[in-house]
Each structure stands twice: as structure tokens, then as C-alpha cells.
Amino acid sequence: MKTVLSYYKQYIPFVCIIILVLFGQVMCELFLPMFMSDIIDNGIVAGDLDRIRHTGIIMIGVAFAAVIFSMSGSLFASLTAAKAARKIRKALFTRVTAFSRAEIEQFSTASLITRSTNDVQMIQQATVMSLRMMIFAPIMGIGAVFMALKTSVSLSWTVGLALLCVCGLMIFSFVAIFPRFRMMQEKLDRVNLIMKERLSGTLVVRAFRTEFKEQERFDEANVDLTKLYIFVNKCLAFMLPTMTLIMSGVGVLIIWVGAHLVDAQQLMIGDMMAYLQYAMHVIMSFMFVTMIFVMIPRAAVSAKRVGQILDTPISISDPEEPKSVPLLEEGTKAKGGEVEFRNVSFTYPDAEEKALSGISFTAQPGKMTAIIGGTGCGKSTLINLIPRFYDATEGQVLVNGVNVKDMKQADLRSLIGLVPQKGTLFSGTIESNLRYGNQDATEGDLREAAEIAQALGFIEEKPDGFETEIAQGGTNVSGGQKQRLCIARALVKKPQIMIFDDSFSALDYATDRALRNALRERVTGSTFIIIAQRINTILDADQIIVLEDGQIAGIGTHDELMGTCQVYSEIARSQLSEEELERGRDNG
Numbered sequence: 001m002k003t004v005l006s007y008y009k010q011y012i013p014f015v016c017i018i019i020l021v022l023f024g025q026v027m028c029e030l031f032l033p034m035f036m037s038d039i040i041d042n043g044i045v046a047g048d049l050d051r052i053r054h055t056g057i058i059m060i061g062v063a064f065a066a067v068i069f070s071m072s073g074s075l076f077a078s079l080t081a082a083k084a085a086r087k088i089r090k091a092l093f094t095r096v097t098a099f100s101r102a103e104i105e106q107f108s109t110a111s112l113i114t115r116s117t118n119d120v121q122m123i124q125q126a127t128v129m130s131l132r133m134m135i136f137a138p139i140m141g142i143g144a145v146f147m148a149l150k151t152s153v154s155l156s157w158t159v160g161l162a163l164l165c166v167c168g169l170m171i172f173s174f175v176a177i178f179p180r181f182r183m184m185q186e187k188l189d190r191v192n193l194i195m196k197e198r199l200s201g202t203l204v205v206r207a208f209r210t211e212f213k214e215q216e217r218f219d220e221a222n223v224d225l226t227k228l229y230i231f232v233n234k235c236l237a238f239m240l241p242t243m244t245l246i247m248s249g250v251g252v253l254i255i256w257v258g259a260h261l262v263d264a265q266q267l268m269i270g271d272m273m274a275y276l277q278y279a280m281h282v283i284m285s286f287m288f289v290t291m292i293f294v295m296i297p298r299a300a301v302s303a304k305r306v307g308q309i310l311d312t313p314i315s316i317s318d319p320e321e322p323k324s325v326p327l328l329e330e331g332t333k334a335k336g337g338e339v340e341f342r343n344v345s346f347t348y349p350d351a352e353e354k355a356l357s358g359i360s361f362t363a364q365p366g367k368m369t370a371i372i373g374g375t376g377c378g379k380s381t382l383i384n385l386i387p388r389f390y391d392a393t394e395g396q397v398l399v400n401g402v403n404v405k406d407m408k409q410a411d412l413r414s415l416i417g418l419v420p421q422k423g424t425l426f427s428g429t430i431e432s433n434l435r436y437g438n439q440d441a442t443e444g445d446l447r448e449a450a451e452i453a454q455a456l457g458f459i460e461e462k463p464d465g466f467e468t469e470i471a472q473g474g475t476n477v478s479g480g481q482k483q484r485l486c487i488a489r490a491l492v493k494k495p496q497i498m499i500f501d502d503s504f505s506a507l508d509y510a511t512d513r514a515l516r517n518a519l520r521e522r523v524t525g526s527t528f529i530i531i532a533q534r535i536n537t538i539l540d541a542d543q544i545i546v547l548e549d550g551q552i553a554g555i556g557t558h559d560e561l562m563g564t565c566q567v568y569s570e571i572a573r574s575q576l577s578e579e580e581l582e583r584g585r586d587n588g
């Protein structure tokens with residue numbers, strides 16, 4: 001809440017203007033009944049036509065001024081709210097972009113989206129309302145009470161009575177509605193979550209024929225949300241007519257009591273009319289206050305949700321005094337980036353068991369380090385520690401002898417080309433996707449990268465070549481094509497460290513081999529770290545790391561491991577024929 005409020009600090013001058021303008025509006029509106037009373041008592045009753053004309057013209061002028069003040073008040077309120085909302089949205093975007101995976105998982109993407117859109121909108125609406133009403137209503141209320149008392153003291157109990165009723169109504173609204181608002185935003189989160197899952201998983205849902213179940217799941221969240229909306233609106237539906245009833249009742253009461261006073265010659269008829277208007281102003285002001293009491297808590301809930309994002313510490317941030325990476329020192333953009341794990345252990349946030357423990361190895365520049373192991377043994381987790389998607393819980397990850405935690409993230413990541421297990425392409429063209437990591441790449445660079453990644457063939461077969469449109473998420477290319485484009489994208493960056501997370505799984509054997517050969521021959525000097533499921537892919541690696549349940553079960557070349565590592569030889573025997581095993585031996 002505090003965090004969100006701090007975004008309004010710079011708009012204090014605007015708020016001052018709004019206060020001034022609204023003060024002007026209140027003054028004008030409070031003077032109007034006085035003029036009217038004058039017209040009735042001294043003009044109509046006394047039959048003085050000149051006075052009616054004269055005062056009438058002044059009244060029109062004052063009313064016009066009130067309109068101008070009111071309009072400028074609204075304008076400045078909307079401006080302030082919209083500008084502050086833009087700032088908040090921008091801050092949210094920047095923050096969320098800097099979030100590490102741990103923080104994103106903590107909130108869930110759906111909730112992050114609701115918070116950045118719907119919640120900010122709530123805050124914006126409430127800002128407009130409160131800037132208009134919260135300032136206007138108290139000034140008006142106090143002014144109107146003052147003027148009413150000045151007009152007639154003997155009628156004042158009527159307004160007191162009305163205010164008592166309004167207070168009761170306010171307390172009711174506070175108790176009944178306030179707690180529901182947080183629930184409402186949470187339900188909205190849930191609806192968004194299901195919608196998002198449903199949309200990104202359309203094909204799976206269809207293939208498993210679970211549309212009905214999904215529909216039910218959605219309906220459930222939707223019905224919950226609807227029920228809440230209906231309840232809140234029922235409360236509002238009760239409140240507004242009750243308000244009108246109170247106002248009409250007070251009107252009748254004032255005229256009834258006033259008529260008797262006029263009859264007894266204790267009150268002028270014009271003063272009674274003016275009093276009636278002041279009474280309405282008082283009640284209206286209280287009504288606005290009530291509305292603010294409804295709006296503010298709701299916005300407070302939203303502000304709290306937005307504040308939670310803005311206040312969440314980013315678990316992975318740049319060190320205060322970053323060390324320069326030896327390779328990045330000016331002018332010496334040499335090839336190669338040594339990656340070393342020193343007794344590294346890692347536990348996912350909220351997880352109980354270690355995903356990795358006691359990992360130590362070094363991946364040398366110009367060499368190919370392969371990682372193999374069963375599903376869920378921690379391979380992706382391991383390589384996620386290199387670009388600092390997560391930080392090691394124990395031990396150190398070093399790149400060129402510098403702990404990754406001591407470098408600027410931007411420096412570190414500029415060294416790394418990562419082809420993730422679930423590659424993502426962005427909407428645009430093939431070219432824009434390939435240029436993603438290096439805007440300055442020449443056309444020759446793009447072609448070369450595509451050629452190494454074995455993607456040039458299918459790119460050239462497309463009628464538009466490199467200009468071929470890529471749909472959002474890369475849904476209009478095949479799985480294998482997507483993998484190759486992701487590999488080419490990493491190559492265009494010309495990184496010192498190349499990491500492939502199971503990036504060859506969707507390639508046929510021949511393409512797999514051609515790609516690896518091209519990498520070996522044409523991308524010399526870089527450090528290669530390759531995760532693979534197929535032993536064929538890594539037979540000729542310089543170093544193979546066998547992972548089992550987050551621990552290293554063996555390190556060595558294929559031949560060494562065949563002799564020493566039981567886990568490895570089991571994997572090898574299950575995948576390769578005797579003949580292939582022999583050949584592997586010959587190569588070594």
C-alpha cells in the first residue's frame with residue numbers, strides 16, 4: 001500500500017490544484033441557495049422584478065463558474081490517476097521482468113497478469129473517485145452544515161436525524177462488503193489461471209477429450225466469482241435506494257416542519273427553500289463519503305496486491321561491486337569460457353529434497369561436455385545454475401574462474417548461448433527470431449548459424465525464406481524445425497559457452513550427427529555443454545557426466561565410463577547394439 005502511494009508523490013502539485021478548484025466549486029454551490037432565497041423573499045414575495053433579474057444574472061454566472069471548476073477538477077483527477085497508473089504498470093513490468101523463476105512461480109503467471117492489469121485499473125478508478133469525492137465531500141459537508149445552521153437553527157435536528165441514518169448505513173456497508181473484495185480479486189486470479197491453462201493446452205485438452213471437465217473447472221471458478229459479484233451488488237442495490245429514501249424523507253420532514261415555522265412567521269419561505277438545499281448537500285456529501293468507503297477498501301486490496309509484487313525482493317540480483325569477467329575485458333574477446341562447478345548443491349525453493357548435491361566438474365573451452373541421466377535426475381536444474389536462473393544453495397559455480405554471483409548478470413549472460421529444453425520462438429519472422437540475441441548480426445552470420453544448425457535447408461524451402469512469419473510461440477513450424485531455429489538463434493549470438501538442454505531430441509539421427517559435426521568443425525573454441533537422452537549423441541564427447549538422483553555417478557569418456565560406471569553402461573547397453581558399442585570402443 002505504502003509502495004503504491006509513493007508513486008503519487010510527484011503529483012502533489014496536481015492534488016493542490018484539485019483542492020483549490022473543488023474549493024471554488026463548493027463555494028459557488030453554497031452561494032446558489034442564498035441567491036435563490038434572496039430572489040424568493042425579496043424578489044417574488046415583494047414583487048421586485050429588477051431584483052429578480054439582477055440576482056438571476058449573478059446566479060447564472062455563479063452556476064457557470066461552478067461548472068467550470070467541476071470540470072477542471074475532474075480533468076486533473078483523471079490526469080493524475082492515469083499518469084500514476086501508467087507509472088505503476090511500468091514499474092510492475094520492470095519488476096516482473098527482473099524476477100527470477102522462483103519469484104514468478106511464487107505468484108503464478110496468471111496472478112501476475114491480473115495484478116498488472118485489473119488491479120491497477122481498480123487503483124486508477126479509485127484514485128479518480130477519491131480525488132474528486134474525498135476532497136469535495138468534506139468541504140461541501142462542513143460548508144453546507146455551516147450554511148444550514150446560519151439559515152435556520154430550529155430546523156437543524158432534521159439534518160442530525162438524517163446523518164444518523166446515513167452513518168448506520170455506512171457501518172453496514174463496511175462490515176458486509178469490505179471482506180468480499182479481496183476474495184473477488186482472488187477469484188478473478190483463478191478464472192484467469194484456468195483460462196490461461198486452457199488456452200495454452202488446447203490440443204492436450206482436445207486429445208484427452210477433457211473439454212467437459214475443463215468446462216466444469218472453469219464454471220466452478222466462474223460461478224464463485226459471479227456469486228460474489230451478485231452479493232456485493234445486492235448490498236449496493238439495497239444501499240442506494242435506502243439513501244434516496246432517507247433523502248426524500250428528510251425533504252418532506254423539512255417542508256412539514258418548515259411550513260409550520262413559516263406559518264408562525266418564524267421563518268421566511270426563501271430561507272426554508274435554501275435550508276432544504278443545504279440539507280440535501282449535507283446528505284449528498286455523506287453519501288459520497290459512503291461511496292469512498294466502498295471504493296477505498298477495494299482499491300486498498302488491489303494496492304496491496306500490486307505492492308506485494310513491487311516489494312518482493314529479487315532473489316537474484318547483481319552484486320554491488322561486480323567483478324569483470326576476464327574474457328570481457330576490453331578488446332580481448334577471446335574464445336572460450338571455462339565453466340566450473342565446485343561442490344554445488346541446490347534445493348528448489350519450497351522443496352524438501354536436494355535437486356542436486358555435491359556436483360564438481362569443469363567444462364573446458366573447445367571441449368564437449370555431455371550430461372546424461374534419467375528423467376528428473378537434475379540435468380536441466382544443473383545447467384540453469386550457469387546463467388543464474390537459480391543460485392546454487394551450496395558451493396560455487398564459476399565462469400572463467402569468477403563466481404557467477406560476483407558478475408553482472410548481463411555480462412554473464414552475454415557469454416552464454418542457451419538452447420532450452422522447451423524452446424520458445426517469438427512472433428515475428430525467422431530473421432527477427434535469429435537476431436534475438438544479436439541485433440547487429442550480418443546476413444552472412446544468420447546464414448552460417450542456420451547452416452550449422454541444419455536449418456538452412458528448410459528455411460530456403462519456404463517461399464519467404466528468412467522472412468517467413470513465425471506465429472506466437474512458434475506454433476507454425478514443426479518441433480524439430482523449432483529446435484533447430486532455437487539452436488541457430490543461440491549460434492548467432494556467438495557465445496563463449498553453448499548449452500544445449502536436450503536440444504537434439506526432436507532431430508533424426510542423421511541431422512543430429514550432421515549438426516554435431518558442423519558444431520565441432522565450425523564453432524571452435526567455445527565450451528559446449530550438451531544434455532542428451534540418446535547415447536549416440538554424446539558418444540564422442542570429451543567428457544561425459546552421468547547424473548543419478550542429483551548426484552554425479554561418474555565422469556569420463558565413453559570408454560572409461562563403460563568400464564567403471566555401472567549406471568552408464570546400463571544406459572549404453574539399453575540403447576546401443578553390440579556392434580555400435582564395439583565401434584564406440586574403436587573410436588576411443
Ligand SMILES: Nc1ncnc2c1ncn2[C@@H]1O[C@H](COP(=O)(O)OP(=O)(O)OP(=O)(O)O)[C@@H](O)[C@H]1O
Nearest residue numbers: 105348351355374375376377378379380381382421
Ligand atoms: N521449478 C521447480 N520447483 C521445484 N522442483 C522442481 C522444479 N523444477 C524441477 N524440479 C524437480 O527437480 C528435479 C530435477 O528436475 P530437472 O528438470 O532438472 O530434471 P531433468 O533431469 O532435466 O529431467 P528431464 O530429462 O525430464 O528434462 C525433479 O525431481 C523435478 O521434480
Ligand SMILES: [Mg+2]
Nearest residue numbers: 379380381421
Ligand atoms: Mg530437463
